[in-house]
Amino acid sequence: MKYNISENKGYLLLQGGNIYDPYIDLASVGDILIKDGFIERISKYIAPDKEYKVIDCKNKIVTNGFIDLHVHFREPGFELKETLESGSRSAFYGGYTRVCTMPNTNPVVDTPELVQLLIKKSESLPIYIYPIGAITKNQSGQELSEIGSMVKSGAVAISDDGIPVSNSQMMRFALEYAKKFNIPVINHAEDNYLVNEGLMHEGNNSLKLGLPGNPGIAESSMVFRDISIAEYVGGRLHIPHVSSYKSVEVIKQFKDRNVDVTAEVTPHHLCLTDDVLLDYNTDAKVAPPIRSNKDRRALIEAVKSGLINCIATDHAPHAIEDKETDMFNSCCGMIGLESAFGLVNKCLSKEQMSIESIIDLFSLNPSKIIGIEPIHIKENNQAEINIVDPKILWDFEIDHIQSKSKNTPILGMKLEGQVIATLNKGYIALKK
Amino acid sequence: METKHLLGLDSTSLNDITTIIDTGFLFRDILERPIKRVPTLTGKNIVNLFFENSTRTKISFELAEKRLSADITNFSSSTSSVKKGESLKDTIQNIHSMKMDCVVIRHPIPGSSKQLTNYVDSVVINAGDGTHEHPTQALLDMMSIKEKFGKIAGIKVGIVGDILHSRVALSNIYGLVKLGAEVKVCGPSHLIQRNIEDLGVSVTYDVDELIEWADVLNVLRIQNERMGLGIIPSIREYREFFGITQSRLENHKKEIVIMHPGPMNRGVEIDSQVADGDQAIILNQVLNGVAVRMSVLYLLLGDINLEV
Numbered sequence A: 001m002k003y004n005i006s007e008n009k010g011y012l013l014l015q016g017g018n019i020y021d022p023y024i025d026l027a028s029v030g031d032i033l034i035k036d037g038f039i040e041r042i043s044k045y046i047a048p049d050k051e052y053k054v055i056d057c058k059n060k061i062v063t064n065g066f067i068d069l070h071v072h073f074r075e076p077g078f079e080l081k082e083t084l085e086s087g088s089r090s091a092f093y094g095g096y097t098r099v100c101t102m103p104n105t106n107p108v109v110d111t112p113e114l115v116q117l118l119i120k121k122s123e124s125l126p127i128y129i130y131p132i133g134a135i136t137k138n139q140s141g142q143e144l145s146e147i148g149s150m151v152k153s154g155a156v157a158i159s160d161d162g163i164p165v166s167n168s169q170m171m172r173f174a175l176e177y178a179k180k181f182n183i184p185v186i187n188h189a190e191d192n193y194l195v196n197e198g199l200m201h202e203g204n205n206s207l208k209l210g211l212p213g214n215p216g217i218a219e220s221s222m223v224f225r226d227i228s229i230a231e232y233v234g235g236r237l238h239i240p241h242v243s244s245y246k247s248v249e250v251i252k253q254f255k256d257r258n259v260d261v262t263a264e265v266t267p268h269h270l271c272l273t274d275d276v277l278l279d280y281n282t283d284a285k286v287a288p289p290i291r292s293n294k295d296r297r298a299l300i301e302a303v304k305s306g307l308i309n310c311i312a313t314d315h316a317p318h319a320i321e322d323k324e325t326d327m328f329n330s331c332c333g334m335i336g337l338e339s340a341f342g343l344v345n346k347c348l349s350k351e352q353m354s355i356e357s358i359i360d361l362f363s364l365n366p367s368k369i370i371g372i373e374p375i376h377i378k379e380n381n382q383a384e385i386n387i388v389d390p391k392i393l394w395d396f397e398i399d400h401i402q403s404k405s406k407n408t409p410i411l412g413m414k415l416e417g418q419v420i421a422t423l424n425k426g427y428i429a430l431k432k
Numbered sequence B: 001m002e003t004k005h006l007l008g009l010d011s012t013s014l015n016d017i018t019t020i021i022d023t024g025f026l027f028r029d030i031l032e033r034p035i036k037r038v039p040t041l042t043g044k045n046i047v048n049l050f051f052e053n054s055t056r057t058k059i060s061f062e063l064a065e066k067r068l069s070a071d072i073t074n075f076s077s078s079t080s081s082v083k084k085g086e087s088l089k090d091t092i093q094n095i096h097s098m099k100m101d102c103v104v105i106r107h108p109i110p111g112s113s114k115q116l117t118n119y120v121d122s123v124v125i126n127a128g129d130g131t132h133e134h135p136t137q138a139l140l141d142m143m144s145i146k147e148k149f150g151k152i153a154g155i156k157v158g159i160v161g162d163i164l165h166s167r168v169a170l171s172n173i174y175g176l177v178k179l180g181a182e183v184k185v186c187g188p189s190h191l192i193q194r195n196i197e198d199l200g201v202s203v204t205y206d207v208d209e210l211i212e213w214a215d216v217l218n219v220l221r222i223q224n225e226r227m228g229l230g231i232i233p234s235i236r237e238y239r240e241f242f243g244i245t246q247s248r249l250e251n252h253k254k255e256i257v258i259m260h261p262g263p264m265n266r267g268v269e270i271d272s273q274v275a276d277g278d279q280a281i282i283l284n285q286v287l288n289g290v291a292v293r294m295s296v297l298y299l300l301l302g303d304i305n306l307e308v
Helices: A084-094 A112-121 A147-153 A168-179 A204-209 A216-233 A245-255 A267-271 A293-305 A340-351 A355-360 A364-370 B014-031 B056-067 B079-083 B088-096 B112-116 B135-149 B167-178 B207-213 B224-228 B235-242 B246-252 B282-301
Strands: A003-007 A011-021 A026-035 A038-043 A052-056 A061-064 A066-071 A096-101 A128-133 A157-159 A237-239 A261-265 A385-395 A414-424 A427-431 B045-050 B071-076 B102-107 B123-129 B156-160 B182-186 B202-204 B216-219 B257-259
Touching: A011 A385, A061 A355, A066 A084, A066 A364, A084 A096, A084 A414, A084 A427, A096 A414, A112 A128, A112 A147, A128 A147, A147 A168, A168 A216, A216 A237, A216 A245, A245 A261, A245 A293, A261 A293, A267 A293, A267 A340, A293 A340, A340 A355, A340 A385, A340 A414, A355 A364, A355 A385, B014 B135, B014 B167, B014 B282, B045 B056, B045 B088, B056 B071, B056 B102, B056 B123, B056 B135, B056 B282, B071 B088, B088 B102, B088 B112, B102 B112, B102 B282, B112 B123, B123 B135, B123 B282, B135 B167, B135 B216, B135 B257, B135 B282, B156 B167, B156 B207, B167 B182, B167 B216, B182 B207, B202 B207, B207 B246, B257 B282
Parallel strands: A011 A052, A011 A061, A066 A096, A096 A128, A128 A157, A237 A261, B045 B071, B045 B102, B102 B123, B156 B182, B156 B216, B182 B202, B216 B257
Antiparallel strands: A003 A427, A011 A026, A026 A038, A061 A385, A385 A414, A414 A427
């Protein structure tokens, strides 16, 4: 498969697609003519001209770019694993035009200067990057970061990423203080004492493999704490990468009382089970761990019912040597941007979800959480557009990975549905 | 043999397990001879990679290798340097480039021997991988049961101790269940996996119930490291509720065979009188350990046409 990103010059005609832009209630079949990266016309039919490049969009969805609330682009500090440039390519390939980067870089993104640096460095990239600032200085859990100044500089949320805010009073301070800036607080919900150095989900497979297990209650007990605090202080909590059925129960309990809380799930928690670790596959070692089929079923039901709002990849690149080691020493995390849509669509299209509602999990729903919208599909607007083939079956192979890192257990799996072209900021990424 | 490596008894077939144990008895006979060395593995290179402290298992493997006339190399590295991030892959590839036919590995991390098969093409024998498996220990335990009872199927085997952290227990469970023994585990309830019944065993927290039920007791060592974590309240409390004491056995007035993988904490999990008593087969286990390891090495490395 060939893939390249080029400047979107001249005329491009998107012919006969199902145009879907939920931000402006647009759902119709038609043609879109793009000139030099801007939408010139949208119409039922636009006659092709010999100077137009034509993309046949019949039976495909022409929709907005995707938004990922949770990626790791590793810059500054860990450029061996990923850079803003390589991460952006990876995102663009997967259909993402806007991503939120986690602050666990070196140095940690805990000042407005670092937020500005990331935004400045990403200006020339084909996607928009929104930094998430650290809740506490150096993710230490000890002192609040300059949250207000970071937000003023462009941060869209705060999180200490993989390090849970263990001190409950600090979590309360963060949720209360962040209210003024109208951003969500994202806390990695795991009680480290209950995690107890668990290397995978505690269940039949951890028993079989002799690996210390990390139980679902390590997550759900902290989810309960976090929503309780958020409810009490009226703060905005967003729960990242929900993994256990117990957490879904807790979220439901609060949402039934109309507590305002949002949640995301990763493609791997939604679509895989801990069977994927049976050969001590370190590429499938993630935090929180991939759990049992019971957990997976609960996550699917929660996505269908809206208890879980959106998909976020937690794209976590790691170098070969970070993964080609034993289960204890290997790093947690897997890449996900290139495979996310194909994996999730394969899973959810079997669950009586419409293609539109699946797409909403990648665009409309996450954008509501951080209050950022892609550019609408309207005449005279710059094109920020995905062309989605919902039916195509494809094998996910190493050639599909644009990230600098290749750590994913999805390699070799059959996926269903693909973003075949993405347009953004005057660029086009096209798969052929 | 159906298997190329011995990584665990979960991944070893019933046929292979039976072959290993039966062949073990042949080597046991050789060990009783005045000259205990056979030329079976002459010219084979074996490396013993011990990333974790071991006396008994290491000596047992070395003896088995020497008695089969293999060339051996020993490599030891402490747990701490592994946890510092020393790359398992690098160590192994280095040693492998020295053209080894077989790697015997003990490592503190579960799965390390399985992962090793990704990096080398020599035969891999797991000599204990963290809290996962210790297959040769279970094989020698089963061989000792067979020696005592003439069979394994139908024998009631009780395993008592810290089941959660015990690779000896897990390998014994896999092997014994495959061979048709009945297995009951016993120990402090927080030191038994919550879903262990799924492996085909029963559970009791009452050691007297276990003794009343069992034909054989496999008494696990209580590791001092666990004491330091505050998981076991005290030695005397452990002994009171789970210790295999002389008086406890006397109360039951029944014959019961006592096994222990060693090294023993006398006066903690087992009383000296029990360990040294007539019902104990602990020293047979040690001898069978050499024999069963010879059997494993022979079956995985030997030219099958050679006479034993």
